[in-house]
Amino acid sequence: MAQNKNALIRYKTIDKCLQNRYRKWTLENLIEACSEALYEYEGRDVNVSKRSIQLDIQMMRSDKLGYNAPIVVYGKKYYRYDDESYSITNIPLTQNDMDILSETVQMLKQFKDFSLFSELIGIIQRLEDKVYTEKNHRDSIIHLDKNEDLKGLEHLDVLYQAILKKLCLRIHYQSFKAKSPSYITLHPYILKEFNNRWFVVGRKKQKRTNTHLGIGQNFKHSVEP
The missing domain is CATH 1.10.10 (Arc Repressor Mutant, subunit A)
Structure with a gap:
């Protein structure tokens, strides 16, 4: 070995x-x-x-x-x-590779209710992202730096699905500098890991500038109708 x-x-x-x-x-x-x-x-x-x-x-x-x-x-x-x-x-994945990965992702998702799932979700999300980008010939939705000390993992799947389905989110968010949380309506574009923290990158409703929000304990979300 x-x-x-x-x-x-x-x-x-x-x-x-x-x-x-x-x-x-x-x-x-x-x-x-x-x-x-x-x-x-x-x-x-x-x-x-x-x-x-x-x-x-x-x-x-x-x-x-x-x-x-x-x-x-x-x-x-x-x-x-x-x-x-x-x-x-x-190197692109073969169709057989993608079929195996798809089956693996679905199998691993069955263990989401176990405590050990928190250790696996980052890996599963990357596998799902890889299969999606290969099948659809699109850029990756998740941009990773390093897989160490990840935070906000419980929000990843909802955010990932929102990006895939092009959903608008209403986010209850408090930054480190803010004294109190506030509500933000966001169109999410990508998920990115940087310096052991997760961020969702998107555009605020009725604004043209991109926004980076740290995904952590002070981060809650719901789908905007």
């Missing part, structure tokens, strides 16, 4: 390197970058051989992992992606 994790870390590191077209990447540069990434992960020096990186590149080029990465060699020593927009993180 550790070896598989190390291989995935190397793939992600090589992918990140080759996306940076402002630098020329030799095999030695990629070995160094992977060694540094593994050191950060393991907390110790991990030997990365030239053969390992060569096999990694071969694996990324193949369809065994679904990558089919367009890695080319130029100048007889430098590596790069032939397609500037390519990344292994941008």
